[in-house]
Amino acid sequence: MLRQLQRIVQAVNQAPDFELALQTLVTEVKQALNTDSCTIYLTDFAQQRFRLAATDGLRITQEQPIYMNFGEGMISLAAQREEPLNLAQADQHPRFLQLPGVDETGYQAMLTTPVIHRRKVLGVLVIQQREARAYSADEEAFAVTLAAQLAVVIAHAQAKGVALHPHQQSAFGQTYKGLAAAAGVAIAPAYVMQPLAQLSAVKAKPCDNPEREIRAFRSAVARTRQDLIRLSERMRDEVAAESLAIFEVYHAMLDSESLGQQVEQTIQAGWRAQTALKIVVEQLVQQFEALEDDYIRERASDVRDLGQRILAHLQQRERRATKPPKQCVLVAEEVTVTMLAELPDTEIVAMVSLRGSRNSHAAIMARSMGIAAIVGVAELDLNDIDNQLCVVDGYSGELYLNPPTQVVAEYRQLANEELELRELVEQARGQPAQSKEGEPFSLQLNLGVQVDKSWLQALQSDGVGLFRTEIPFMLRERFPTESEQVELYREVLQQFAEQTVVMRTLDVGGDKPLPYLPLSEENPFLGWRGIRLTLDQPEIFLMQIRAMLKASINTCSLRILLPMVSTVEEVDEALRMIKQAHHEVSEEVAEDPQQHLHYPQVGVMIEVPAVLYQLDVIAEKIDFFSVGSNDLTQYLLAVDRNNERVSALYDAYHPAVIRALAEIAQTCQRLQKPISVCGELAGEPGGALLLAAMGYRNLSMNGYSLDHVRWMLSQLTLAQMQSVLEQVLAARSAPQVHEILALEMEKLGLGGLVRAGA
Structure with missing residues (x-):
């Protein structure tokens, strides 16, 4: 039956549209099981009913669609139980229902199998036969396996808004769902942009003149460097200066030995420049995409973009002159920073990317530009969207194509309110970060890319709460x-x-190895990483600590933070080596009376749940704690947020995470030990509100969140924040936490920070 299943799935996937795919499915299943009828019903949650979507065997006696209300018939029973029902004489069952408009005369046996995707019943597959016999265990297993495959097909179709009403638009037009990457709303025609050259299209070709190929490669790199300079200058007046540092990352990659030297070495090995570039770039992309850290993993997009820009110059391709609309929504398979900079005469009001995450440089640039952004809209067909009217909701992650007039009018009003809110938020820059009654907060930066002094000072932060040295x-x-x-x-x-x-x-380490320190582990999330790796490699740890100390000579700014700590022994060993490194550097400094070396404060990251139960002991040894809310959430919930099968379970607003954070804050207050939060939660207005209510006074975030969090804090008293927290702590689920938080922020006049509008 495995071959039959593979054939059916292949036939369904090759169908040109969804309705034909369903009809193909029921026909193929009927033949595979040698049965008399196969029917698929789809769930219509809005109308609380099931729709007969396709059948091969039943005789339909009316032209109107066939529906069955929730709670009626064998279909509802299978959906409620979420398991197959295998009946030899279904018409004798008390829940059997004869549907008007459907002739089921003569059918006795029935096998109903729910189609479930991520705990949601999307439909029911019904197999019937005239003979009064139960289906075999193999046949039932076949139906269950097929239903699991069908669930993915239906889920993708529903994301396109075509599953329930294939020939009609919904009230909002054709709707697509992605990930919200930059807040805001926008209305404009779509402009689809494709890269000039595709590495995937390059065919492997050997060369007989390596010197010529190397010259061509170096020339292409030089022209690419000039492109980046031109694009950076073009964006200088359009985005916050901090975002221009992203172009420095591109320049750093061009200078990197991992790109240029490897390409030339591959050419010397006998390959043409285009082939060598493809080999090296694809290897780098694979390395980055295998990493667990969201920010670093997204650098794969930058490497691919840079490689394809070099390839375009190798192929001597130039972008043809096009006339995009004066205002547009930029749409691409993978929107890149350079794409956002390539339309000088067009106002980009939003971006939609089929791939990527909110950590991509394009998403970061979009937030700096103040435009809405949606990423991960995998079901969108680029061939059908160009020049179509788009409504982009950067809060919900929804994209509407050609919506009706009333929807456009509603979103235009929301867009106007967005502008008013943005002006209010911008006024907060330059003001102290404090609550309404004057309780002070320290808002710091998370950094990890090359930066320059000008944009850092413009942000008016209180320092750096997390500098990622691994980049x-x-x-x-x-x-x-x-x-x-x-x-x-x-x-x-x-x-x-x-x-x-x-x-x-x-x-x-573990899940994110260095290119020159390859690791292979069955469970990298629980493996050799962070402090575990560096303590096992003391030469690496000591060199880094010495470098930090030497860099801090004549300053008192440095604080050292230890990641992935799970035991007191790790803290003891790290402190011993820090003391050793300080002694070594002190001996060098002692030779110069003009130099002074300050002993840095040392902190521990709270991200491994085990640390929660060792805070008292560890606090005696270190100077401060910093909560890494991203990994703490991942480990508390045992969820790999990069695994699409379980990523929906990853939620920093889960009651377990919220209560753990509250407990950490209370314990640190009792121990009188400074505590900060440097995960994404600190940069979200709702998250910052809850953290402030818990007692956290040091929050570290990306530069684009500073003004929003600063303004939000200034609008509330501590009593108002604590009132929201009390309700959240009583919640029993993550959705309930989100609901409480959204409702309370609306009441407090802060709804515009979590949804479209003022």
Whole structure:
């Protein structure tokens, strides 16, 4: 039966439209099981009923669609039980229902199998025969397996808005669902952009003149560098200066040994420049995509984009002159930073990317540009969307194609309210971060890319709450030398000489190995990573600590943060080595009376649940704690947020996470130990509200969240925040937490921070 199942699935996937796919399915199943009838019913949750979507065997006696209300018949019973019903004489069952308009005369046996996708019953597959016998265990297993395959097909169709009403638009037009990547709403025609060249289209070809190929490659790199300079200058007046640092990442990749030298070495090995570029870039992309860290994993998109820009110059391709609309929604398979900069005479009001995440550089750039952004709209067909009117809701992640006039009018009003709210938020810059009654907060930055002094100062933050030191390690083909690390760390420390800079020690290993330190583990999330790796490799740890200390000479800014701590022994060993490194650097500094070395404060990240039960003991040894809410959520809920099968379970607003955070805050207050939060939760207005109510006074976030959180805090008293927290702590589920938070923020006049409108 496996071959039959594969054939059916292949036939369904090859069907040109959804309705034909369903009809193909019922016909193929009927033949495979040698039965008399096969029918598929789809769930219509809005109308609380099932629709007969396709049948091969039943005789339909009316032209109107056939419906069955929830709670009626064998269909509802199978859906309620969420398991197959195998009956030899179904017409004798008390729940059997003869549907008007359907002739089931002569059928006795019935096998009903619910079609379930992520705990949601999307429909019911019904197989019938005239003979009064139960279907065999093999036949039932076949139906269950097929229903699991069908669930994916229906889920994708529903995401396109075609599953229930294939020939009609919904009240909102054709609707697609993605991930909200940048808040805002926009209305404009779609403009589809394709990369000039595709690495995937390059065919492997050998070369007999490596010197010529290397010259061509170097020339293409030089022209690409000029492109980046031009695009960066073009964006200089359109985005916050901080976002231009993204182009520096592209330049760093061009300079990286992992790209240029590897390509030239591959050419020397006998391949043409285009082939060598493809080989190297695809290897780098695979390495990045295999990583667990959201931010670093998204650099795969940058590497691919850069490789394809170099390839375009190798192929001597130029973008043809097109006339996009004066205002447009930029749509692409994978929107990149360079795409956002390539339309100088067009106002991009939103971006929609079929691939990517909210951590992509394009999404970061979109937030800086103040435009709505949706990513991960995998079901969208680029061939059908160009120049179609789009409504983009960057709060809900929804895209509406050609919606009716009343929907457009409603969103235009919401867009106007968005502008009013943005003006209010921008007024908060320059104001102290404090509650309505004057309770102070420290708002700091999460950093990990190359930055310059101008944009950092413009943000008016209170320092750096998390500096990810692993990124420079990721961009090299070897460990950076001590002097290279000193240069990097000094650049950041000098910019915050009067504030604090929390530098996290190398957080790699296991699921995110360095290219030059390959690892293979069955369960990398629980493997050799973070402090475990660096303590096992003391030469790496000591070199990094020495570099941090040397960079901090004559400043008091440095704080050192230890990641992935799970035991007291790890803290003891790390402190011993920090003390050793300090002694070694002190001996060097002692030779110069103009230099002073400050002993840094040392903190521990709270991300492994085990630390929650060791706070008292660890607090005696260190100076501060910092909560990594992303990993803490992942480990508390045992959910890999990058696994699409369970990613919906990942939610930082889960009651277990909220209560753990509240308990951490209370314990640290009792211990009188400073505590901060550096995960994504701190940069979300709703999350920041709850954290502030718990007692957290130090929040670290990306630069694009600072103004919103600062303004939100200024609008509330501590009593108002605590009132919301009390209700949230009583919630029993994550959806209930979201509902309470959204409702209370509406009451407090802050609804515009969590949904479209003022």
